[in-house]
Each structure stands twice: as C-alpha cells, then as structure tokens.
Amino acid sequence: MDEQIPHDDVVIIGAGIGGLTLALALRERGIDARILERTAELREVGAAVALSANATNLLRRFGVYADLDEVSWPQTDLIFRDGRTGSTLGRTPVGSTYRERFGADYWGVHRADLQRVLSDAVGADRIRLSHHLVDLHEEDDRVLLDLADGSQRSAGIVVGADGVRSLLRRWVVGHDDAIYSGRSGFRGIIPTEQLTALPDPRAIQFWIGPTGHLLHYAMGGQGQDVNFLAVSRTPHEWTADGWVVPATDEEKFVPFTGWHPAVTQMLGAVEVDQRWALMRRPPLPTWHRGRVVLLGDAAHALVPHHGQGANQAIEDTWALADELAGADPDDPTRAFEAFEGRRRLRTRAVQYASWQVAEVLHLPDGPLADARNAEMARTDYFEDTLAWIHGYDPVVDSGIRPGALNR
Numbered sequence: 437m438d439e440q441i442p443h444d445d446v447v448i449i450g451a452g453i454g455g456l457t458l459a460l461a462l463r464e465r466g467i468d469a470r471i472l473e474r475t476a477e478l479r480e481v482g483a484a485v486a487l488s489a490n491a492t493n494l495l496r497r498f499g500v501y502a503d504l505d506e507v508s509w510p511q512t513d514l515i516f517r518d519g520r521t522g523s524t525l526g527r528t529p530v531g532s533t534y535r536e537r538f539g540a541d542y543w544g545v546h547r548a549d550l551q552r553v554l555s556d557a558v559g560a561d562r563i564r565l566s567h568h569l570v571d572l573h574e575e576d577d578r579v580l581l582d583l584a585d586g587s588q589r590s591a592g593i594v595v596g597a598d599g600v601r602s603l604l605r606r607w608v609v610g611h612d613d614a615i616y617s618g619r620s621g622f623r624g625i626i627p628t629e630q631l632t633a634l635p636d637p638r639a640i641q642f643w644i645g646p647t648g649h650l651l652h653y654a655m656g657g658q659g660q661d662v663n664f665l666a667v668s669r670t671p672h673e674w675t676a677d678g679w680v681v682p683a684t685d686e687e688k689f690v691p692f693t694g695w696h697p698a699v700t701q702m703l704g705a706v707e708v709d710q711r712w713a714l715m716r717r718p719p720l721p722t723w724h725r726g727r728v729v730l731l732g733d734a735a736h737a738l739v740p741h742h743g744q745g746a747n748q749a750i751e752d753t754w755a756l757a758d759e760l761a762g763a764d765p766d767d768p769t770r771a772f773e774a775f776e777g778r779r780r781l782r783t784r785a786v787q788y789a790s791w792q793v794a795e796v797l798h799l800p801d802g803p804l805a806d807a808r809n810a811e812m813a814r815t816d817y818f819e820d821t822l823a824w825i826h827g828y829d830p831v832v833d834s835g836i837r838p839g840a841l842n843r
C-alpha cells in the first residue's frame with residue numbers, strides 16, 4: 437500500500453477516557469486526530485477510577501505516567517472481607533510487589549484529575565467542546581457528521597468513543613441492547629480521615645455478603661480520599677425510565693443492615709441521592725461499519741465489579757492505533773477487522789468475568805460461600821483469578837489466560 441491515512445483525517449467522537457487516550461496513542465503513530473465532545477467542559481462520569489497495570493503501563497508509554505503519579509494513590513493491598521464481621525477472607529499486597537510483578541502501579545485517581553492530565557497532553561487545540569454529534573452519513577469516501585448546532589464536519593475515519601449509551605453503536609449495529617444485571621449501585625467520595633472505623637484505609641477492599649457488596653479504594657496524591665461503590669441486589673427488576681434514579685438514604689442502608697461499622701460509617705458519611713442501574717450489554721455482532729469503528733464502552737460496556745471499563749478502553753487504544761497506522765485510507769475495513777479480532781476475545785472474557793464476580797461475591801451463606809472463602813484465603817488467589825487481567829500487555833498482545841472464559 438502506498439498511501440497512509442492523512443495525518444488529521446481521523447475524528448474521535450467523545451473526549452472520555454478512551455477518546456483522550458486514543459488521541460495520544462494515535463499521535464505516537466503520527467496520526468493527529470481531532471476529538472468532538474458534546475459537553476461544554478470535560479465532565480466526570482463515575483467520579484473516580486481505579487487503573488490497573490494493564491492500563492497504567494500504556495499510560496507510561498503515552499508520556500503521562502509522571503503527571504498521573506502525582507495525583508493518584510497506589511493501593512497498598514487488595515483485601516476481601518466478610519461484610520458483616522469484618523474478618524479478612526483474603527489479602528494480596530499490591531504495592532511494591534505489584535509494581536515489580538507487573539511493571540506499573542495500581543492507582544486510585546479522581547476522574548477529574550485523570551481527564552485533566554489526559555486532555556492537557558492531547559492539547560486543547562485538538563479537542564472541540566460543545567460539539568454534539570446527532571447523526572452521520574457516509575458519502576463516497578467520507579463520513580459526514582451532523583452536529584446539534586446544525587453545523588457539519590467530515591472525516592475519513594470516525595472512532596465512536598462515545599461511551600456506554602453510544603449513538604455510534606446504534607449506527608453500527610442498528611439497535612441498543614442493555615439488560616439490567618439485577619444489581620444497582622450507590623457511590624460516594626469521603627475524606628479518608630473521616631473513616632475512623634475503617635481498617636487498611638489505603639487499600640482496595642471488597643466487603644462482601646449475600647445482599648450486596650461494598651468496594652472502595654483510596655485515591656488522590658496522598659490517598660486523602662476514599663471512593664466507594666455499594667452494590668445491592670435490589671431492586672430485582674429495573675422499571676424506571678432512566679439508568680440513574682433518585683434514591684433515599686434509607687434505601688442505601690437496607691441491604692447493609694447489621695454490617696460491620698466500617699461499612700455503615702462509610703455509607704453514612706456522605707449523602708447519596710442517586711441509585712445507578714448496573715446494566716449488562718450482550719457482545720455486539722460487529723464493532724465497525726463502513727468508515728466507523730467503536731472503542732471502549734461503546735464497543736463492550738462492562739458492569740463495574742472488576743473496575744475494568746476504563747482499563748479496557750485504554751487497552752483498546754493501543755490495538756486500534758496500531759492497526760490504523762497501517763490502514764488503507766481508501767478502505768479501512770481490514771484495519772477495523774484486525775482491531776476487533778485483537779480485542780474481541782479479551783474484552784469478552786473481562787466482560788464475562790465482571791458479571792460473574794457479583795454472583796460469587798453475593799453467594800448466600802452455606803457451603804458454596806464457605807468454598808469461596810477458602811479460595812480467597814489461598815495465597816495464590818490473586819495470581820489465579822486476577823493476574824490474567826492485570827498482567828495483560830496489549831503491546832505484546834499476550835492474549836487471555838487459557839480457561840479464563842470458564843471461570
């Protein structure tokens with residue numbers, strides 16, 4: 437192939453975690469993409485994020501590791517606890533041993549800090565805010581992009597990094613499936629010093645039980661804040677119109693009645709007025725159509741129980757940039773297919789594992805829960821169940837651990 441993609445002919449829809457990181461990955465390949473973002477300023481979605489080595493190694497490669505290191509907290513341990521008694525079921529150090537094993541940190545970071553560091557690195561001149569895509573058409577060798585203000589842009593290649601409720605996903609596959617996972621969530625951020633009942637405040641911890649679980653991790657440059665996501669098995673069905681509905685403090689407490697004071701103190705330390713539906717999305721039949729390709733949540737949204745949505749979006753960026761660097765500008769289909777081929781099995785395995793882990797964490801009391809607890813107590817529990825996620829290196833494309841889909 438003689439021709440290369442013109443260096444500024446790629447338009448990314450969405451300046452979220454995937455879109456911003458993709459711009460950096462493409463720049464490394466000599467492709468200077470533009471990003472169109474619907475919001476007037478970069479908004480936080482989910483408030484905080486835990487970034488594991490499968491993503492932080494790439495962020496180092498893209499030149500933002502040192503800046504992120506200043507505003508992120510490396511978790512000390514990964515701990516599973518009985519939510520009611522507080523007893524430790526399993527503990528894996530994820531500080532220096534994790535860094536030595538995987539080559540980078542396991543960070544907790546405010547999403548606003550992450551987006552600021554990424555967008556500063558991309559450069560304001562490459563990000564167009566208040567550019568809300570409402571429709572698109574293919575015409576000859578271009579994609580025409582209709583924006584909410586009535587203006588139009590065009591591009592040779594369009595990347596849909598427009599998140600979990602993606603417009604481009606609907607354009608690519610023609611439908612929009614989201615299935616309620618049977619779990620809903622409450623979330624909040626609290627200064628660490630207020631959590632006087634919390635053991636190991638600078639670790640990432642799961643407090644588990646039959647009615648739900650509480651996941652939290654420390655974040656900020658000094659580990660000064662704790663972000664939590666409390667997941668409840670109620671309601672059983674989601675009948676509300678939206679994915680986020682008003683919630684009362686009482687609803688938040690009910691699944692965790694009688695749980696350890698660290699849990700109830702954390703839930704009570706902040707007013708939580710929203711309940712989030714945690715939605716599953718079945719794998720898509722394809723991730724591309726014509727000159728449009730999907731990335732991140734648009735291609736493979738996850739339930740958040742492994743904290744991998746942003747990490748998988750970041751992993752995607754390496755493979756897509758790698759394939760686009762060699763793409764035929766007249767027909768990018770082969771590059772899109774190669775990208776999807778590199779990412780489909782991996783993201784599906786993580787998607788499946790993220791859904792399945794909630795079933796495991798919420799087992800009713802009895803022999804199965806006892807067996808799970810015995811598993812968690814094993815010193816190689818992390819190695820056997822999570823290292824295939826954290827230790828994945830998208831650059832060498834090491835693939836998923838054999839058997840991961842069956843766990």
Ligand SMILES: Cc1cc2nc3c(=O)[nH]c(=O)nc-3n(C[C@H](O)[C@H](O)[C@H](O)COP(=O)(O)OP(=O)(O)OC[C@H]3O[C@@H](n4cnc5c(N)ncnc54)[C@H](O)[C@@H]3O)c2cc1C
Nearest residue numbers: 450452453454474486569598599732733743744745746747
């Ligand atoms: C409560 C919660 C906690 C989470 N915790 C974690 C965690 O700890 N670790 C982790 O890895 N993941 C976590 N996730 C998941 C993570 O937030 C997502 O997987 C990740 O943000 C996906 O990145 P993305 O770039 O695909 O989409 P997003 O980051 O959602 O970005 C999409 C962007 O597209 C823009 N956009 C949308 N439509 C249009 C349009 N039509 N025109 C222009 N712009 C548009 C949006 O405004 C947004 O800026 C969590 C999610 C939630 C809800």
